[in-house]
C-alpha cells in the first residue's frame with residue numbers, strides 16, 4: 262500500500278472533509294468565490310459517493326466582517342454596532358453555506374445546512390455540543406451535513422468565533438454511531454512544509470510524537486482570525502487523540518480531494534496516530550467517557566437495597582447532638598468522619614481539575630480521598646500530574662491509590678509499577694479493583710485472572726502499605742471475601758449494586774458492540790451483582806478487617822446504614838462526581854465541601870436519633886437495624 266493510502270474499514274465509516282475558506286474564496290476580494298475551485302471540489306465529493314460531513318471555512322465571506330467587528334475578542338462596548346456585526350458575520354456565512362448547499366443539490370446529492378451557532382455554545386473555556394443526533398440521522402439517510410465556521414455564543418453573554426477546525430475536533434469527540442475513518446483538510450498548499458537542514462520540504466508522513474517538535478517552514482503563511490497552520494496543528498494533535506488519521510491535501514490540484522476520499526495515492530501530508538498512542542488514547546478517552554456518561558445518562562442500578570435497611574428510632578436521645586463523635590481512625594490516620602471519596606478519575610486534563618476540587622474538599626474536611634485507576638499514569642507519564650495533584654493539594658489526609666486485577670495479572674506488570682503508583686501520590690493505602698463484569702462487557706476488556714493469587718502474594722510480600730480489595734459495583738460473596746482475607750488483603754471496599762452500574766456505562770459507550778448478536782451483553786447484565794448491604798454483611802461475616810461500604814450511598818443516613826451492617830466507612834463516587842462537576846462548571850470548590858458537611862450533619866443526626874454516641878458503637882449493631890423486603894430474603898437464604 263502506498264504511503265498516502267489509508268484504508269477504509271467498514272460500511273459504517275464516514276469521512277470529515279474540511280474545505281478551507283482561503284481555498285474556496287478569494288481572500289483579497291470580500292464576498293468573492295473561487296467558482297472553478299468550488300465546483301471542482303464539489304464534483305469530486307459527488308463522484309466519490311462517500312459518506313461525508315462537509316465543513317467549510319469563512320474565507321472572504323466571514324473573515325472581513327468578523328475582523329471589522331472584532332468578534333473573536335468577545336463583547337466590547339467600545340466597538341460600535343458590534344452586535345449588528347455579530348449577526349452580519351453569521352448571516353454572510355449562512356449565505357456562503359447556502360451557495361454550497363444549492364450547488365450540491367444541483368449536482369444531484371442531498372445536503373443539509375447545520376448551523377453551528379445553534380448547536381454549539383461556549384461554557385467557560387469548553388465548547389459544548391448540544392446534540393449530535395441530527396447530524397447522525399442525516400448520515401443515516403445518506404445526506405451530507407454541511408457545517409461552517411460561525412459565531413459562537415458563550416455562557417457569559419459574550420461570543421467568539423468557532424472555526425471549522427474546532428468543529429471537526431468536536432465531531433471527532435461526539436460522533437458515536439459512525440467510525441470516522443479520517444479527516445481531510447483541503448487547503449491551498451500540498452500539505453505541511455517543514456524546515457529540513459535549511460531546506461523547505463513537504464512532510465509526507467508524520468506521527469503523533471513528531472508533532473510537538475515540528476519545525477514549520479513559512480510560519481507566517483495565511484494567518485486569519487482563527488489561526489494559521491500552527492493553530493491547525495494544535496487541533497490536529499487533539500484529533501489524533503481520537504485515533505483518527507488526518508490528511509492535509511492541496512484542494513486545487515489533480516483531483517486530490519477525490520483521491521483522498523478514495524484512498525488513492527497523492528502527494529500530501531498524512532498524520533497518523535502511533536500504535537502505542539492508539540492504545541493509550543483508547544484508555545485516555547475511555548476515562549473521560551466514563552465521567553461524561555455517568556453525568557449525562559442514568560447509569561444507576563434500578564434498585565437500591567439501602568431502602569430496605571431501617572434504622573431504629575430512639576425517642577429520647579441521651580447525648581447532646583454536638584457531642585456525637587464521628588471521628589474514626591483509618592489505618593492509623595485520624596479522620597473527622599467515616600467518609601471516603603471513592604475512586605473516580607485521573608489521567609486526563611479534566612480529571613486533573615476534578616481531582617484538584619475533590620482533594621481540596623477532602624483536605625479541608627479531613628476525610629479519605631481515592632484516585633481513579635493509575636494504569637494510565639504508568640503508560641503515559643504526561644498524565645501523572647492529574648494524580649499527583651491530589652497529594653500536592655492534600656498533604657495530610659489518607660489517600661488511596663488504585664490499580665485493577667487486570668494489571669496485576671498482566672505479566673508485563675511488576676512490583677516496580679506498583680511502587681511507582683504508590684510514590685505518584687504518596688499513597689497511604691492501595692486498592693486493587695475487581696471489575697470482572699466491567700471488563701467482560703467492554704470490547705477492550707481484560708478477562709484472564711489465572712495468575713492472580715501468585716501475583717498478589719508476590720506484591721503483598723514486597724510492599725509495606727495496606728492493600729484493600731475493591732469491587733466497583735457488583736459486590737463480594739462470602740467465599741471470595743474469606744479467601745482474600747486469608748491471602749493477606751488488609752481491608753475491603755465492597756462496592757455492590759445499588760449505585761453506578763458499569764454495565765450500563767458500557768452499554769452507552771459501545772453503542773454498536775452488539776452488532777453480531779441480538780442484544781447487548783451489557784444490557785443483559787445491567788443489574789447483575791450482590792447488593793451493597795449484602796456485600797457488606799458477606800464480608801463482615803468472614804473478616805474482621807476494615808470495610809468501606811460503597812455503591813449507591815446517597816446520604817449520611819446511608820453511611821449510618823452501611824455502618825450498622827458492619828462497615829467502617831461509607832464511600833461515594835457518583836455523589837462526589839456530581840458535586841465536583843458542578844464546581845468544575847462554576848469554577849468553585851464550595852459544592853463539594855458543602856456536600857461533605859451535609860453528609861456529616863445527616864450522619865450525626867442519625868446517630869443522635871438512634872441514641873448512639875459514636876461510630877464504633879453503631880458498627881455491626883444488630884439492635885439498631887431492621888431488614889425488610891428482598892434484602893431480608895438475600896440475608897436469610
Ligand SMILES: Cc1cc2nc3c(=O)[nH]c(=O)nc-3n(C[C@H](O)[C@H](O)[C@H](O)COP(=O)(O)O)c2cc1C
Nearest residue numbers: 551603604605633634694733760761812813834835
Ligand atoms: C466515573 C467513574 C469512574 C470510576 N473509576 C474507577 C476507577 O478508576 N477505579 C475504581 O476502583 N473504581 C472506579 N469507579 C467506581 C467507584 O469507585 C465506585 O466503586 C462505584 O461507582 C460505586 O459507587 P457509587 O454508587 O457511589 O458511584 C468509578 C466510578 C465512576 C462513577
